[in-house]
Amino acid sequence: MEVLADRDTGRERFSRVKVLQLIHGLNTGGAETLVKEYALRLDREAFDVTVLCYERCDSPYEGMLRDAGIPVIYVCDDLAFNGRKSCFVKLIHHFARYVLVKRYIKKINPDILHLHLLLSGYVRYAKPDRKTKLFYTQHFQTERWKANHPEDIRHMAWLLQNYDTQLIALTEPMRRELNALFHRTDTVILNNGIPLDQYESRVSKSEMKRRCGIPEQSFVVGHVGRFDTVKNHEFLVRVFDEIQKRERDAWLLLIGSGPLEASIKKRLAELGLQNRAVLLRNRTDICDLLHAMDVFVFPSFSEGLGISVIEAQAACVPCLVSTGTPARAGISNHIAYLPLSEPPEKWAEQALRATKSGEPWSYDHIEDWDIRTIIKKLEAYYLEKAGNRGGGDEGREQDR
Numbered sequence: 001m002e003v004l005a006d007r008d009t010g011r012e013r014f015s016r017v018k019v020l021q022l023i024h025g026l027n028t029g030g031a032e033t034l035v036k037e038y039a040l041r042l043d044r045e046a047f048d049v050t051v052l053c054y055e056r057c058d059s060p061y062e063g064m065l066r067d068a069g070i071p072v073i074y075v076c077d078d079l080a081f082n083g084r085k086s087c088f089v090k091l092i093h094h095f096a097r098y099v100l101v102k103r104y105i106k107k108i109n110p111d112i113l114h115l116h117l118l119l120s121g122y123v124r125y126a127k128p129d130r131k132t133k134l135f136y137t138q139h140f141q142t143e144r145w146k147a148n149h150p151e152d153i154r155h156m157a158w159l160l161q162n163y164d165t166q167l168i169a170l171t172e173p174m175r176r177e178l179n180a181l182f183h184r185t186d187t188v189i190l191n192n193g194i195p196l197d198q199y200e201s202r203v204s205k206s207e208m209k210r211r212c213g214i215p216e217q218s219f220v221v222g223h224v225g226r227f228d229t230v231k232n233h234e235f236l237v238r239v240f241d242e243i244q245k246r247e248r249d250a251w252l253l254l255i256g257s258g259p260l261e262a263s264i265k266k267r268l269a270e271l272g273l274q275n276r277a278v279l280l281r282n283r284t285d286i287c288d289l290l291h292a293m294d295v296f297v298f299p300s301f302s303e304g305l306g307i308s309v310i311e312a313q314a315a316c317v318p319c320l321v322s323t324g325t326p327a328r329a330g331i332s333n334h335i336a337y338l339p340l341s342e343p344p345e346k347w348a349e350q351a352l353r354a355t356k357s358g359e360p361w362s363y364d365h366i367e368d369w370d371i372r373t374i375i376k377k378l379e380a381y382y383l384e385k386a387g388n389r390g391g392g393d394e395g396r397e398q399d400r
Contacts (some may be wrong), residue, residue, distance in 0.1 A: 002360040016044075018108065019047050019111070020049075020105065020108055020113045021116070022114065023052075023053055023115075024053060024054055026051070026053060026059040026065075027059050027078050028256065032057075033061075034137075036061045038378065043379060053072065056076060073104055081093070097326070102126035106128075112134075112385060116136075118149055120136070134159055134163045135166045137190070138167070138170065139305075140171070143177075145396070153271065164400075166186070169188070169189050171189065171304075171328040172189060173328075175187045190381075191212075191368060193373065193374030194369055199314040208292035210296075219249050219251070220250075220292055221240050222254075223241055223308075224255045236254075241271050241389070242347070246352060256280075290317055291317075294317075295351050298312075298320070304326075305329055307329075309321055309335070310329055313335060319335040320336050320338065333362050
């Protein structure tokens with residue numbers, strides 16, 4: 001954050017804080033949606049935001065950000081052999097991405113560098129200016145990180161040692177785990193906020209079903225999430241197969257995209273369910289689409305939080321979720337948890353039972369999830385760090 005002189009008064013004034021959001025790409029997952037919200041909602045008078053990605057994900061978010069005047073940079077656009085898929089070219093591109101990310105970080109020279117997901121190795125290689133303040137949000141369960149990505153943890157430990165870095169957790173258990181893992185006490189909790197005002201029903205449930213190509217009187221089982229192994233769509237399809245045996249008017253509404261999309265379509269066809277399922281890709285109107293659902297089923301193997309579950313409850317859709325979803329996601333009296341060890345038949349029965357409760361909806365501090373509140377907290381964290389932007393300990397080792 002540079003100090004400038006006002007032309008008229010000669011007094012010092014501060015320019016905007018340069019914030020760089022670093023993420024692999026802009027698909028419509030939870031972490032990516034949060035980055036999009038951060039970029040769109042941070043105060044433009046106080047912050048100059050850029051989003052840096054290393055791959056394109058066929059996402060509608062890029063257009064939303066560009067229309068808002070927020071630069072989105074893809075380092076993959078600078079790769080020398082785009083379109084070629086040989087092993088040799090993939091190897092070249094792997095190393096080239098590190099060089100390109102470093103080049104853009106050096107060029108932008110942000111006051112705040114906020115990284116998401118598994119990118120600490122890129123930042124370590126880039127070695128930003130020592131005055132740059134780092135933020136890191138942990139978006140998935142710490143045990144998964146430890147089991148599957150120990151190298152990324154080692155890179156993060158190095159960043160914590162060599163840069164002023166703020167760790168952000170999504171839940172209290174995650175905060176404790178991060179503090180224990182890195183021997184710290186200063187990890188903060190920042191909820192994945194959602195635009196609460198947009199989840200009130202603006203059209204009827206029957207109208208939303210019609211817009212999705214689903215009969216108005218049908219029973220809709222819904223899910224929002226990336227087609228990835230951890231989301232456990234295979235089990236979800238088996239649950240729906242059992243539901244439609246009990247509820248002849250049942251339909252399945254899947255919202256998302258990802259590498260397993262084709263295999264899930266194939267599985268639906270194998271079970272003869274392809275004409276009872278609707279798959280919607282890369283949608284930005286999730287707030288409205290949730291109102292087409294009668295029950296939300298979420299059988300993930302594990303979740304850092306499960307923001308889709310929060311969204312479904314905000315839209316008053318009863319939820320049935322796996323015990324791999326943190327209890328923190330249960331913000332209402334219309335959510336039930338089941339272990340994945342229970343058979344699909346049990347899940348189907350519970351999903352149908354969830355819609356028959358006549359209990360009025362009540363929430364546990366739903367206002368804590370309002371994105372406007374979250375943004376104000378994030379802005380305060382950024383400004384506090386940027387205000388202390390100074391040189392690090394000169395004696396600290398830059399690399400080992």
